Amino acid sequence: MKQQTVETPAALVDLGRVERNVARIAAYCRSHALAWRPHVKTHKSRRLARLELEAGAVGLTVATPFEAEVMSEVTDDLLLAYPPVGPEKLARLMALPDTVRLSVALDSVEALEAMAAAAAAKGRSVQVLVELDVGARRVGVATPGEAVSLAGKAADLPGVTYGGVAFYPGHIRQPESEQGAALSELSALVGRFREALERAGLPPRVVSGGSTPTAFGSHLVEALTEIRPGTCIFHDRDIVQMGVAGWNELAYTVVATVVSTAVPGRAAIDAGSKALSKESFRSGASGFGVLYDHPEVELVSLSEEHGVLDLGRTDWRPTVGDRVRVVPNHVCVSVNLQDRLLVQTHDGLEAWPIDARGRGLSPS
Amino acid sequence: MKQQTVETPAALVDLGRVERNVARIAAYCRSHALAWRPHVKTHKSRRLARLELEAGAVGLTVATPFEAEVMSEVTDDLLLAYPPVGPEKLARLMALPDTVRLSVALDSVEALEAMAAAAAAKGRSVQVLVELDVGARRVGVATPGEAVSLAGKAADLPGVTYGGVAFYPGHIRQPESEQGAALSELSALVGRFREALERAGLPPRVVSGGSTPTAFGSHLVEALTEIRPGTCIFHDRDIVQMGVAGWNELAYTVVATVVSTAVPGRAAIDAGSKALSKESFRSGASGFGVLYDHPEVELVSLSEEHGVLDLGRTDWRPTVGDRVRVVPNHVCVSVNLQDRLLVQTHDGLEAWPIDARGRGLSPS
Numbered sequence: 001m002k003q004q005t006v007e008t009p010a011a012l013v014d015l016g017r018v019e020r021n022v023a024r025i026a027a028y029c030r031s032h033a034l035a036w037r038p039h040v041k042t043h044k045s046r047r048l049a050r051l052e053l054e055a056g057a058v059g060l061t062v063a064t065p066f067e068a069e070v071m072s073e074v075t076d077d078l079l080l081a082y083p084p085v086g087p088e089k090l091a092r093l094m095a096l097p098d099t100v101r102l103s104v105a106l107d108s109v110e111a112l113e114a115m116a117a118a119a120a121a122k123g124r125s126v127q128v129l130v131e132l133d134v135g136a137r138r139v140g141v142a143t144p145g146e147a148v149s150l151a152g153k154a155a156d157l158p159g160v161t162y163g164g165v166a167f168y169p170g171h172i173r174q175p176e177s178e179q180g181a182a183l184s185e186l187s188a189l190v191g192r193f194r195e196a197l198e199r200a201g202l203p204p205r206v207v208s209g210g211s212t213p214t215a216f217g218s219h220l221v222e223a224l225t226e227i228r229p230g231t232c233i234f235h236d237r238d239i240v241q242m243g244v245a246g247w248n249e250l251a252y253t254v255v256a257t258v259v260s261t262a263v264p265g266r267a268a269i270d271a272g273s274k275a276l277s278k279e280s281f282r283s284g285a286s287g288f289g290v291l292y293d294h295p296e297v298e299l300v301s302l303s304e305e306h307g308v309l310d311l312g313r314t315d316w317r318p319t320v321g322d323r324v325r326v327v328p329n330h331v332c333v334s335v336n337l338q339d340r341l342l343v344q345t346h347d348g349l350e351a352w353p354i355d356a357r358g359r360g361l362s363p364s
Numbered sequence: 365m366k367q368q369t370v371e372t373p374a375a376l377v378d379l380g381r382v383e384r385n386v387a388r389i390a391a392y393c394r395s396h397a398l399a400w401r402p403h404v405k406t407h408k409s410r411r412l413a414r415l416e417l418e419a420g421a422v423g424l425t426v427a428t429p430f431e432a433e434v435m436s437e438v439t440d441d442l443l444l445a446y447p448p449v450g451p452e453k454l455a456r457l458m459a460l461p462d463t464v465r466l467s468v469a470l471d472s473v474e475a476l477e478a479m480a481a482a483a484a485a486k487g488r489s490v491q492v493l494v495e496l497d498v499g500a501r502r503v504g505v506a507t508p509g510e511a512v513s514l515a516g517k518a519a520d521l522p523g524v525t526y527g528g529v530a531f532y533p534g535h536i537r538q539p540e541s542e543q544g545a546a547l548s549e550l551s552a553l554v555g556r557f558r559e560a561l562e563r564a565g566l567p568p569r570v571v572s573g574g575s576t577p578t579a580f581g582s583h584l585v586e587a588l589t590e591i592r593p594g595t596c597i598f599h600d601r602d603i604v605q606m607g608v609a610g611w612n613e614l615a616y617t618v619v620a621t622v623v624s625t626a627v628p629g630r631a632a633i634d635a636g637s638k639a640l641s642k643e644s645f646r647s648g649a650s651g652f653g654v655l656y657d658h659p660e661v662e663l664v665s666l667s668e669e670h671g672v673l674d675l676g677r678t679d680w681r682p683t684v685g686d687r688v689r690v691v692p693n694h695v696c697v698s699v700n701l702q703d704r705l706l707v708q709t710h711d712g713l714e715a716w717p718i719d720a721r722g723r724g725l726s727p728s
Contacts, residue, residue, distance in 0.1 A: 005451075005452065006452070007450070007452035007453065007456075007723065007725065008450065008452070009723075041668055041669070063668065063669045064669060082623070082634075082669060083623040083624055083632075083684070085621055085622070085623040085634070085684055085685055086371070086372065086621045086634075086685065087369075088369065088370070088371035088372070089371065092371075107624050107626040108624060108625065108626060108684045110683070110684035110685055111623070111624075111684055114685075131624075131626070133626065133627050137627050137630060137672070138624075138627065138630075138632055138665070138667060138670050138672050139623070139624040139626060139627065139632045139670065140624075140626055140627065141626050142626065142627065142628060146626070170667070257449055257450045258449070259446070259447040259449040259475070259503070260447050260471050260472060260475075260495075260502075260503040260504075261472065262471040262472060262495070262497065262503060262504055262505050262506065262510070263497050263501050263502065263503065263504065263506065264506060266501060266502075268447075268502055268503045270446075270449070273641070273643070273697055274697065274700050277637070277641060277642065277697075278641065278642070278643045278644075278697070279637070279642045280642075280644065301502070303502060303534070304405055304427065304696055304697065304700075305405075305427045305428060305446060306502050306503065308501070308502055319474070320447070320449055320472045320474035320475055321449055321450065321474055321478075332668055333637055333638065333641075333642070333668065336638050336668075336701070337700070337701075339722045339723050339725045339726075340725060340726070351725075351726070358703045359371065359373075359703050361371065361703045361704060361715075362703075362704070362715070363703055363704045363715070363717040363718070
């Protein structure tokens with residue numbers, strides 16, 4: 001298989017860059033005595049997860065029961081960083097191999113009691129982390145009092161053990177160089193939760209946090225014991241814009257073909273929202289992606305199968321049939337749209353499956 | 365299978381509404397003597413395509429060679445409304461059964477010559493429609509002169525026949541009641557292209573247009589012979605906002621579970637950007653979807669597996685474990701994220717495959 005003759009759009013992964021990205025975050029965590037538990041939602045690939053584990057990850061983070069199923073083949077240490085709500089999800093979790101040490105993050109009595117009952121019925125033990133809202137306003141208890149209450153219940157119930165706390169600092173999205181104040185505030189906030197839990201006799205053994213935007217500032221958050229960044233295996237336009245990674249650390253692009261140059265000042269490529277996802281640039285700039293080899297060229301609009309390039313700020317003049325590589329705004333949702341990853345390895349181009357894509361449901 | 369016990373998020377289709385939606389557009393086209401060639405990109409399902417054909421569709425519209433492959437099992441009359449650029453795409457098209465009458469829309473000499481050469485080499489004949497840009501600034505020739513030039517080349521080349529013109533009025537997105545002026549302008553513009561082609565001895569036999577937002581105004585565009593709306597089989601929040609369909613015509617929702625109510629004023633559900641797509645509301649309103657049964661409740665933010673509901677404008681107070689149905693902003697990109705459709709038929713809930721999802725590539 002050759003990159004020049006694959007049908008487009010196609011997802012291209014540079015394995016050399018993946019290895020360097022993984023080595024960088026692994027080294028950072030080692031040097032700050034942080035456990036590294038990468039989130040697999042970005043790649044959903046067993047082979048890439050194995051590569052992270054071989055580089056020093058203590059286990060894996062997953063967001064869905066199907067990701068847990070798939071990844072239980074490569075590790076025995078899984079954190080479901082997502083409330084396990086509903087009998088269907090609990091049944092899938094309880095069908096994981098007995099060798100799996102499962103942790104779950106949750107923020108409600110309902111989720112806790114159902115998880116405990118399901119685990120007790122199976123004679124299993126699941127570690128519970130109390131999810132904290134540290135500013136993203138998505139999930140997580142808002143106050144130390146609620147955290148103590150839920151942690152106390154987790155400590156008392158059969159089927160579960162209380163392990164500590166988890167949070168996602170998804171609200172911190174400023175450039176890395178300007179995160180200092182936000183990270184100090186985060187550190188103080190997490191500290192208040194930790195102190196309340198300690199006073200209640202429920203000291204957290206695990207304090208699990210970390211996103212890719214804040215990954216390399218994690219040592220500034222005093223209480224942290226582990227981090228869960230996912231995107232940093234590939235990076236994307238958003239992460240580069242924040243100064244967290246450089247252009248030469250981008251390990252994922254979508255190869256596309258120029259299919260039209262008929263509209264003056266524009267060109268259309270065959271990567272649209274069904275290959276990239278029409279996700280606005282979170283760091284404020286416009287467009288739905290840029291070209292890797294012509295970063296001045298933005299995708300100004302996306303239809304389902306068309307990406308429209310603005311040629312207003314470039315001397316590059318594409319011809320119908322030309323191939324380009326697109327850097328997506330958000331890599332995780334682009335990977336999730338692919339049938340496979342084309343991985344440029346040291347031995348050539350290989351097709352790797354995206355094993356945990358979807359829900360694990362048979363199509364019919 | 366019961367709706368109450370399927371694992372969420374899950375895509376739910378109301379077959380009764382689908383049948384009524386299909387009957388409505390079929391009746392409209394019959395009453396205005398327009399050929400109806402629905403775009404399958406919305407559902408990618410052979411069974412739903414068959415339902416459209418049985419209701420009177422003259423053939424199907426596809427956007428990718430794989431959609432053409434899949435749909436060649438249910439019709440012999442296919443329009444690829446997309447420039448067929450690149451040897452891999454041409455090879456796939458030329459491998460379609462000999463019984464398929466294939467048309468393609470294109471806007472460049474490069475695409476035309478390559479298509480003609482590929483067809484001639486196979487002893488096939490492909491009908492070419494010249495793609496016009498009528499305002500969307502995506503693909504399509506800009507001037508009648510360019511259209512005449514390309515049509516003339518298509519008429520001369522072996523392997524292809526010249527059939528007429530195609531366009532996509534994707535720029536018309538105002539409410540249906542305010543589209544009059546835009547449709548008059550479109551009619552006049554298409555008329556100028558048609559007259560130029562007639563003067564050059566190249567009268568278009570086919571004038572193919574039509575989107576769901578403009579579908580029921582198609583009779584106001586004088587030259588049209590066929591329309592290609594796709595979304596109108598399901599409709600979505602965007603289409604309802606434009607007044608093109610009513611709430612009780614919405615035939616597709618995503619069933620989700622409330623997984624957290626911990627954050628004051630909000631609730632999180634398990635349908636995020638990997639079930640709905642984080643696509644802004646094109647008609648100006650905010651949010652990434654609304655609840656079918658509580659339309660005052662908007663999804664104010666989406667993460668990959670979390671949808672965050674704003675409870676600020678509702679008396680409804682959800683509990684962890686509750687099920688809700690989400691109306692997505694844009695249905696086509698949500699369908700494309702699903703493993704299957706759960707179709708509420710007259711006989712119960714059935715899982716239907718989304719046959720043409722993906723690129724038709726083996727995962728490894």
